[in-house]
Amino acid sequence: MPSTLTALAIALGLFVVALGLISTGSHRDIDPLWVVGLVLLVLGGLIGPALRFTGDGEGDR
């Protein structure tokens, strides 16, 4: 279903952005960057389980 796919695509996008922010922030000691990255990672991680409980998890296809 398009809404499920869109939500998971957003999750994936958040993971990728988090990767860049955490890498840069930890390497260059810029704390706000890795903190934001961690927040985005958590937000992305919440999407999958949330889909189950919103009843929109009928299909990943």
Added chain:
Amino acid sequence: MQDAASLPIDLGHWLAALVPIITLLVLLAVLRWKAPEAGPVGMFAAGAIALLFFRTPLETLAVGAARGIWDALFILFVVWPALLLYRVTQRAGAFDALRQGISRFSRNQVFIVLAFGWVFASFLQGIAGFGTPIAVVAPLLVALGVRPVYAVAIPLIGHAWANMFGTLAVGWLATLQVVNLEDETATAFQTAALLWIPNLIAAFTIAWMIGRGAAVKLAVPFILVISLIHGGGQLLITLWNPILSTFLPATTALVALYPLSRWKRYSEPMEDGGDRPAMADQSAATDDEDVEEPVMGLPLALAPYVVLTVASLLVLAVPPVEDALGGLEVGLPFGAVDTGYGVVNEAEAPYSPFSPLTHPGAFLLVASVASYALFRSKGMFERQAARQEHDEDEDEGSLASSVASDAVPSSVAVVSFLVLAQVMSHSGQTEVLALGIEAVAPAFLFAILANVIGVVGAFMTSSNTASNVLFAELQQTVAEAEGLSESAIIAAQSTGGAIGNAIAPANVVLGTTTAGIVGEEGTVLRKTLPWTLAVSALVGLATLALV
């Protein structure tokens, strides 16, 4: 590189470290959650345990998680091209052609399923890793009449033995990087000896899945011949060159299929009747007189896999080519982080650099693009679409969207699994699990359980290589402390890392995605987990004999 100065090795912390793994298994196999739903929960469990019980600062969590995302990209670079290859071949009608073409060589289900699910899967593992055998073979088996759940379970089991020395022994080479072995040849030889166990048991298990006792009885000569080539060949070649010890036997076994297919025992269909749990009603052995001729012949249908094989061999087996293409590397830097228990992860710049042009995903992409161009030039998409009354223009646009709809959910799952693994590693949970077993187990029991540590590592990371990188040094240390044979214990670790791939969630997700049964990961695990546990027990007893 990790250094654990003062990890708490007690029952409470050991049980806490087990929570993320148990959470994932329960959600997938018992409650049957879909992988993109269960994976993140496991990931959060690992993070919570790290924060609450393992004195892990948030920055360490963040860096561990980000390294996990980076590790996942290695696998995703197989997932997306593999799905593209699957969709291209499906839309061109190649699977129909494969099914009917192969049935002209053999109409025997035992032969066909073993040939693809065991022999071809092992060959693919010999030349490409990161789940490629599962991604490629699962949809082939579905096309050949295997029920989708079994189409995923069979190559998971069938390819496992080939992980350690597959992909031109990348797992073995990584092991040599992390431990200095007293006797490399003895270790390689004993590893090959232990790996023969999952090789043989996998084949009999697959035969059992196909048609229970009747199929096993029919398959015995086939299995013994191929296993002798696989296992015996690997055993001998490790004495000469471990790097080729999977590739050469797996290739030889593939060639041996042709004379075996000429044997009437394996060219004629199985007798009717009997329980065939793995086979759908539309079997590969049914009479195809009334079935429409496919749009292409067998040679054209096999073209994508020939291109895949040639591309892989050209790069991996020709050092100047590999050196030239391997020069391009991509990686991200990470700062040093530690925990309150003294687990230190050093800064790395770059961390685990990725060589995109020599990665199996590149070979899959080349095979996909070449196949698309070939099928397009011969009008295969139009012919197949006309049969299925689809609009050609819609096909052009929806190829990308169908790949995305397949790949996105499994990508979320794979990322969450690898984040779980790295968070557990960065916080020391992984090490506590291994050290806990070592602390309570007497020497003989540790010898039996050594491969279980390898299984756990592969389960978490979906990689024999990563499992060995995580645990080989620990296993070596324990072997020395307990007075056990270093070669035997490292061999057990490596074998556990191989068989653990049969239950690795990322591999399972790869298979369910290309087989079209996303959400059935738990059902697949119910087929492969018992096999893994049984083989692990046998490998444990064999290790006891070696130490």
